[in-house]
Amino acid sequence: MPEQTRPRPIETFLAQVDERLRRLPADRRASEREELAQHLELLATAYRARGLSDEDAQRAAVERFGRAERIGAELHQAWHGRKAGEYARFFVAYAAFIVVAYLALFASMGDPLPRHLPWVIAANALALPSAFIYADVRKRRRAAATD
């Protein structure tokens, strides 16, 4: 491959990281890429000042980062993990609300609790949050795909 058309090591590295971040929102993904790019360019500048050629300086900078796929996966996991935590808190809060609401309703009516009430509560506590989370995940994936 001619030297002019060969991808620069830093660009190749960033593209590999970016591939792992494809499900993040576009602005967050761009922010991650820009931050890593700046750090890599600063490292490469330091290596060039030490006498390395541009290509070798870029390779040395990339080597300090390690495997692009691993970094991309860990960055994605850091954001994804938070989203999973938010979903879990939402699930718990909504389930607690449903339980309290049903118990208050039956208490106000003065009726005995029906035997099938736990199933009704479980169905109500699961259905709406599941639908909401499914819609949110689809929305985020569409946003990432349109990047």
Place this chain on the structure above:
Amino acid sequence: MYIQFMDTDPSPLGRDEVRLLVLHVLTRGASHGYAIARAVEAESDAALRMGEGTLYPVLRTLEVDGLLASEWETVESGPARKVYRITPRGRAELQRRLRDWRSRVSALGRVLGVGPRTGRKGGLSHA
């Protein structure tokens, strides 16, 4: 910017060590990823190497956990930089981690018979 090269690089620090050092460096003021890594290397006379591959996932986790805050800062010359600041929760977490760290070092010292008894305070004396 300071960068020190050694003929044989020391082993990169582990994730927990990087978390502790990042929080510590940021107690002195806001900084960006490259400067944090170089500060640790410079202050340890290149004995410690903060692997960049570990640094960014750690920064992101600390940020997501609310221990750091970040923003893109524009500077007069050059591109905008993402700058990190330690939050009050981050300072509390640093204190907790320092207590744990001291406790472990002390326990290891007792086992090895080399416990620190000089009373000398090092760079982490802000705790």
